[in-house]
Amino acid sequence: DWLRACKREGRRVPPTGPHSLVSPAVRQKAGAYMAKVVAKGRGVVDPESGLGDRCHVLDEKGCLWDAQLCLVDLHRGSNSYYKVQLLAPDHHSRTGGGGGGFHVFRSWGRLGESTIGGTKLESYDSKKDAQGQFMDLFFDKTGNEWEDRGPGRFRKKPRQV
Numbered sequence: 001d002w003l004r005a006c007k008r009e010g011r012r013v014p015p016t017g018p019h020s021l022v023s024p025a026v027r028q029k030a031g032a033y034m035a036k037v038v039a040k041g042r043g044v045v046d047p048e049s050g051l052g053d054r055c056h057v058l059d060e061k062g063c064l065w066d067a068q069l070c071l072v073d074l075h076r077g078s079n080s081y082y083k084v085q086l087l088a089p090d091h092h093s094r095t096g097g098g099g100g101g102f103h104v105f106r107s108w109g110r111l112g113e114s115t116i117g118g119t120k121l122e123s124y125d126s127k128k129d130a131q132g133q134f135m136d137l138f139f140d141k142t143g144n145e146w147e148d149r150g151p152g153r154f155r156k157k158p159r160q161v
Helices: 002-009 024-032 127-142
Strands: 055-057 066-073 078-089 102-109 117-124
Touching: 066 127, 078 127, 102 127, 117 127
Parallel strands: none
Antiparallel strands: 055 078, 066 078, 078 102, 102 117
16 A cells, blocks of 8 residues: 555655645644744744733843743653743843833643643733742742753752653
8 A cells, every 4th residue: 555655665654635644634623723933032932922922032141031841751641741931021121131021921731732731921020020930930840940950950850840
């Protein structure tokens, strides 16, 4: 059959068309989850925050305030993700101080599931307060300080993302 011939000859299966492994219904469903994203600097504001048109992911001193965490436990049969971003207003200098309008956006759920999970958006008047909340969330989910996220310093903790 056609699929076995592709495998034997090392050909790729096309993502669409009559010989696609993905049905039209699945492609249509996947399209419903697609979102337009806009990169600003080195970060992309999560579209679920609703702030992509007026905020950017804080990027200062080489630090992008964006964490995407994943936990897979094969023994319990569970998987989950957790994303957190510190968003600064576009009128705010990407490296300096500035007024309020800072946000911490987070989303969580199960991998591959769109109906399980949630989002939360919190607003702060100061960058310092938003950074404090971001760092608290990171520690709560990983058991590591934000400053220790680099290679050789981050330590995986049981039952934490």
